Amino acid sequence: MKRVFQNVRSVYINHTLLKFKSQTIINQRFYTTTIKEYSISKTRNIGIIAHIDGGKTTTTERMLHYAGFTRRIGDVDHGDTITDYMKQERERGISITSAAITFGWKNHRINLIDTPGHVDFTIEVERSIRVLDGAITILDGVSGVEAQTQTVWDQADKYGIPRIAYVNKMDRIGAGFGRTVKEMRYKLGTRPLVCQLPIMKKDSIGNNLFFGIVDLLDMQVLDWNNNPNGSIINKTILTEQYPISGLFEEAVKGRSHLVETLSEIDDQLLEIFLANEDPMKVPVDDIREALRRVTLSGKAVPVFCGASYKNIGVQPLMDAVVDFLPSPLDRSPPLATLSDKIIEIPLKEKEKLCAFAFKVIHDHKRGPMIFVRVYSGKIDNRMTLFNTSSRKRERVNKLLQMYANDVEEIPSISAGNIGVIVGLKETRTGDTLIQINDSRQDLKLQSIDIPSPVFFYSVEPTSISDEKPLEDALKNMLREDPSLHVHVDSDSGQTLISGMGELHLEIIKDRLLTEFKVNAEMGKMRISYRETITVEQLEHTCLYDRELMGKKQKAQISLMITPLSENDKGISEEGGNRIEIIIDDLNSEQQNETDNQNSLTKLDKIEIRDALHSGILSALYRGPILGFPITGLYIKVHSPKLFGLESTKTAISACASQALGEAMKNGAPALLEPLMDVEVEVPEEHLGDVLADLTGTRRGNILGLETSGQLIDYDHSIEIYAPPDSTYISSNEKQKVIEPKRIIKAHVPLSTLLGYSSSLRSLTGGTGSFNMRIHSFGIMSEDRAKSVITEIQGGY
Numbered sequence: 001m002k003r004v005f006q007n008v009r010s011v012y013i014n015h016t017l018l019k020f021k022s023q024t025i026i027n028q029r030f031y032t033t034t035i036k037e038y039s040i041s042k043t044r045n046i047g048i049i050a051h052i053d054g055g056k057t058t059t060t061e062r063m064l065h066y067a068g069f070t071r072r073i074g075d076v077d078h079g080d081t082i083t084d085y086m087k088q089e090r091e092r093g094i095s096i097t098s099a100a101i102t103f104g105w106k107n108h109r110i111n112l113i114d115t116p117g118h119v120d121f122t123i124e125v126e127r128s129i130r131v132l133d134g135a136i137t138i139l140d141g142v143s144g145v146e147a148q149t150q151t152v153w154d155q156a157d158k159y160g161i162p163r164i165a166y167v168n169k170m171d172r173i174g175a176g177f178g179r180t181v182k183e184m185r186y187k188l189g190t191r192p193l194v195c196q197l198p199i200m201k202k203d204s205i206g207n208n209l210f211f212g213i214v215d216l217l218d219m220q221v222l223d224w225n226n227n228p229n230g231s232i233i234n235k236t237i238l239t240e241q242y243p244i245s246g247l248f249e250e251a252v253k254g255r256s257h258l259v260e261t262l263s264e265i266d267d268q269l270l271e272i273f274l275a276n277e278d279p280m281k282v283p284v285d286d287i288r289e290a291l292r293r294v295t296l297s298g299k300a301v302p303v304f305c306g307a308s309y310k311n312i313g314v315q316p317l318m319d320a321v322v323d324f325l326p327s328p329l330d331r332s333p334p335l336a337t338l339s340d341k342i343i344e345i346p347l348k349e350k351e352k353l354c355a356f357a358f359k360v361i362h363d364h365k366r367g368p369m370i371f372v373r374v375y376s377g378k379i380d381n382r383m384t385l386f387n388t389s390s391r392k393r394e395r396v397n398k399l400l401q402m403y404a405n406d407v408e409e410i411p412s413i414s415a416g417n418i419g420v421i422v423g424l425k426e427t428r429t430g431d432t433l434i435q436i437n438d439s440r441q442d443l444k445l446q447s448i449d450i451p452s453p454v455f456f457y458s459v460e461p462t463s464i465s466d467e468k469p470l471e472d473a474l475k476n477m478l479r480e481d482p483s484l485h486v487h488v489d490s491d492s493g494q495t496l497i498s499g500m501g502e503l504h505l506e507i508i509k510d511r512l513l514t515e516f517k518v519n520a521e522m523g524k525m526r527i528s529y530r531e532t533i534t535v536e537q538l539e540h541t542c543l544y545d546r547e548l549m550g551k552k553q554k555a556q557i558s559l560m561i562t563p564l565s566e567n568d569k570g571i572s573e574e575g576g577n578r579i580e581i582i583i584d585d586l587n588s589e590q591q592n593e594t595d596n597q598n599s600l601t602k603l604d605k606i607e608i609r610d611a612l613h614s615g616i617l618s619a620l621y622r623g624p625i626l627g628f629p630i631t632g633l634y635i636k637v638h639s640p641k642l643f644g645l646e647s648t649k650t651a652i653s654a655c656a657s658q659a660l661g662e663a664m665k666n667g668a669p670a671l672l673e674p675l676m677d678v679e680v681e682v683p684e685e686h687l688g689d690v691l692a693d694l695t696g697t698r699r700g701n702i703l704g705l706e707t708s709g710q711l712i713d714y715d716h717s718i719e720i721y722a723p724p725d726s727t728y729i730s731s732n733e734k735q736k737v738i739e740p741k742r743i744i745k746a747h748v749p750l751s752t753l754l755g756y757s758s759s760l761r762s763l764t765g766g767t768g769s770f771n772m773r774i775h776s777f778g779i780m781s782e783d784r785a786k787s788v789i790t791e792i793q794g795g796y
């Protein structure tokens with residue numbers, strides 16, 4: 001073939017961008033550590049979020065390689081990736097924890113978090129997103145926007161995280177870039193801006209192979225031809241002579257659309273566009289700057305494509321992280337509460353310290369490792385910190401930068417950065433850390449919403465000598481995982497462990513037995529029901545007056561309890577309840593107090609509030625019917641009456657607990673069961689059978705039917721550009737493209753979904769798939785409640 005186009009070979013290995021302090025080979029890996037300090041504007045705290053199996057770990061692995069961090073690319077399917085380092089992750093080929101790694105790219109420091117995709121580990125995603133400044137959303141080019149893609153998208157929306165999107169797996173038969181872009185518009189409600197086009201090429205036997213991409217900004221073709229690890233990219237300026245018919249014309253259409261859409265959203269680019277008139281003449285740097293502005297504002301999402309497994313498309317994606325995702329300086333300051341007021345925490349190194357513990361892992365050699373994001377000030381090695389949540393002083397033993405499961409010691413973690421503290425004994429996920437001499441002792445950064453657990457089992461140590469190791473292991477795991485709940489049932493004395501799903505609890509069991517080497521037996525996995533009240537409002541006053549260990553304990557409080565409205569449920573905390581504590585009235589009473597014995601000088605308001613709060617929380621664990629956790633209530637604690645030194649923290653807490661227990665009995669309590677948001681995808685011919693099964697014994701409520709890959713509820717008023725997919729699929733492959741499936745959306749009680757995957761398999765001959773996540777807890781009918789009570793009381 002006559003070469004009529006300019007061919008530029010460019011080496012994309014980025015080793016030189018890191019300033020090496022040392023290089024060591026550990027387990028065949030090539031580790032580099034860096035002492036180079038990047039300014040905050042050159043820092044990117046980003047996450048990779050996607051549906052399960054979207055290719056997050058595979059993409060991260062390539063990023064590490066091209067950044068010069070690893071000598072060889074790890075493979076999820078061989079269980080040797082850097083970020084999936086837990087035994088359970090490698091065995092199952094899935095991510096369970098989110099790994100945090102730092103690497104350099106184009107003179108920027110990238111702190112990257114690879115999050116899990118499975119719905120059982122949603123909280124891992126939530127706590128990571130909480131501290132991120134930007135995210136890459138990976139979509140599977142064949143499956144398009146999937147259920148969990150929508151979940152993580154919503155989570156990122158909640159925290160206002162700017163995003164770029166990457167349509168992966170373009171090498172797979174049936175991949176549709178244009179279709180996925182359209183799905184982003186109508187399923188995610190975003191405005192996708194196509195920045196690249198995928199290119200297919202015929203191989204020797206006529207099959208289409210994903211070969212490279214067109215960069216619509218620079219109007220050049222990037223291909224990774226004959227290049228096993230993808231480090232070398234051939235760059236070719238795209239002209240009309242390019243030997244793939246129609247490619248140049250499609251690229252002109254794509255670029256024109258990109259410039260026109262950007263001009264619609266961004267006034268600065270509009271001016272440049274008007275001055276140039278032709279979208280093809282608008283300078284690439286101006287387009288890049290406009291893309292950055294619209295991404296940061298959340299008005300649009302640039303879309304890229306590739307096949308990470310085939311080492312295609314990853315470096316341009318890394319460039320996009322640097323070019324379009326925000327630095328910590330581009331983000332609005334996080335909010336915190338201070339003395340019941342909402343304040344902003346400005347990002348300044350010279351300010352007082354404010355850091356957020358977003359993850360805790362228990363390392364057998366180093367002890368607890370606390371992952372923190374520093375929002376203002378600086379954490380120095382050996383510093384003493386104050387934890388405003390546990391109200392304890394904690395001393396830093398070491399500060400670390402993480403390279404997945406490998407580390408480098410660093411002298412400090414400055415504002416805008418993510419790092420790890422070793423030496424803190426009491427800090428848990430979600431805690432706020434400040435300096436010891438800071439007067440803002442109740443400063444708390446907005447914490448993480450923890451979804452309600454839906455499964456539980458009991459755990460018993462095999463012998464008395466196993467009790468302590470079990471207790472220690474559970475304590476460590478609780479600090480790591482805020483979605484795990486451990487509770488000792490006061491009636492049976494059994495330790496109950498509850499979690500987000502069957503997989504979550506299976507992993508916990510596996511870790512207890514193999515990682516912590518605890519000898520224990522687990523009971524059958526069961527559904528965690530809930531209890532609530534059905535009356536409109538309850539008022540109750542409780543006087544607690546007891547003698548404990550020879551000391552008189554006395555306190556009184558009043559409660560007002562109402563069921564939460566549907567709107568309030570979305571903003572509820574504490575197991576789906578909202579607790580409000582009003583102790584302002586305490587002041588006046590205290591001031592009027594004449595009897596010195598009744599003065600409250602020993603307890604400050606924060607301690608009284610904490611004691612009331614912990615008392616209510618402990619009572620919420622045990623409902624009056626079957627002892628399941630209480631949910632769906634707004635509980636107002638008010639008019640506390642304290643009796644001098646007899647009103648200890650224990651008395652106040654016990655009084656609150658007793659008050660709620662007594663009140664619940666008068667509230668016509670009812671049992672609730674978890675209702676799941678279910679999406680079942682089936683071929684048309686099995687639709688009837690699957691619907692009948694869901695609405696029959698499974699008691700499902702069908703919410704709607706959709707067809708995969710078709711535009712439903714699509715807002716045509718916003719025009720988007722999506723390249724035609726058929727251009728890139730050979731007639732041979734067209735026959736193999738999977739037919740569109742029907743998607744059933746329903747609310748179904750969890751209790752009827754146990755073992756659903758095998759039923760669905762037999763109903764659809766293995767062609768159906770489903771996804772579920774907790775929607776809410778719904779009140780059981782009387783008959784259903786009776787059968788659950790009989791089942792549980794008769795040996796449950």
Ligand SMILES: Nc1nc2c(ncn2[C@@H]2O[C@H](COP(=O)(O)OP(=O)(O)OP(=O)(O)O)[C@@H](O)[C@H]2O)c(=O)[nH]1
Pocket residue numbers: 050051052053054055056057058059076077093094095096115116117118168169170171172306307308309310
């Ligand atoms: N054909 C093809 N397969 C891919 C590509 N990227 C990833 N895969 C495969 O897809 C599967 C899932 O990849 P992972 O990287 O583990 O996906 P993940 O999103 O990290 O998965 P979870 O963390 O468990 O949610 C593995 O078998 C990969 O080899 C790709 O570009 N093309």
